[in-house]
Amino acid sequence: MPAGFNARILRDKKARAGVNAHELVRRAYLYVARNQTLPPQVRYQAQLQLNTFGKYTRPTTVKNRCVETGRGRGIIGEFGLCRYQFRLKALNNELPGVKKASW
Amino acid sequence: MAAAIAPAPSRLAALTRLRCSIFQTSYNPTxxxxxxxxxxxxxxxxxxxxxxxxxxxxAKFNAFAQGEWTMIDADEIQREKDVEDKKKRGKGAPKKAKRKEDSRRLKRKK
Incomplete structure (x- = not known):
């Protein structure tokens, strides 16, 4: 399955784009909201502003998915592939430097 | 023995403040x-x-080329054809609700 047509990957891409677009402003609000030296009212207002951001602007909604199949579990981070795709590609010699262990 | 006497807390605080000013870190004792x-x-x-x-x-290539170049998107043509065929058989997408009461969502079983 091509990666671009997997709905979960599309959602993840959307989240990544959202995080990138709003990161700077969110950081500024986070700084104000978490700063104990500022007056509580200001901090509270900043926290309210933080709550107005959408779901797909939070970095925690981003998940590394398998680039090939979109699977969310069993991802080998270095290659961005799920364990089965990693095995298939490694056996097919598509991953440089990866070799099946045998001793 | 003079070395065994612990320095006063104020002296230690002064030391920390000095260290902060030297290494350009913020002094935050609390x-x-x-x-x-x-x-x-x-x-x-x-x-x-x-x-x-x-x-x-x-599609991306065609958008990038801006009309100077166009490639035939076989998949897209096939998809449009399939949609037309489905519409002919009455299997097209339902009409968009004009009012909220028309929404099919409301009629759905809870």
Whole structure:
């Protein structure tokens, strides 16, 4: 399955784009909201502003998915592939430097 | 023995303050949360965008070429044909609700 047509990957891409677009402003609000030296009212207002951001602007909604199949579990981070795709590609010699262990 | 006597707390505080001024760190003896870590941390968005490889599709190419060049998108033509066929058989997408009461969502079983 091509990666671009997997709905979960599309959602993840959307989240990544959202995080990138709003990161700077969110950081500024986070700084104000978490700063104990500022007056509580200001901090509270900043926290309210933080709550107005959408779901797909939070970095925690981003998940590394398998680039090939979109699977969310069993991802080998270095290659961005799920364990089965990693095995298939490694056996097919598509991953440089990866070799099946045998001793 | 003079070395065994602990220095006064005020002297230790003065030492810490001096150390902070020398190494340009902020003097924060009560460990108040200043939110500095949110400003200090690197922005993670740009590297997050790089995770999936960019895909080249015919539609993207045509949009990039801006009419100077066009490639035939066989998949898109097939999809449009399939949609037409479905519409002919009365299997097309339902009409969009004009009012909220017309929404099919409301009629759905809970």
């Amino acid at each position: 460990s108040v949360r200043t939110g500095a870590k949110y400003l200090r941390a690197r922005l993670r968005g740009p590297s997050m965008l790089k995770y999936y490889p960019t895909e080249l599709s015919v």
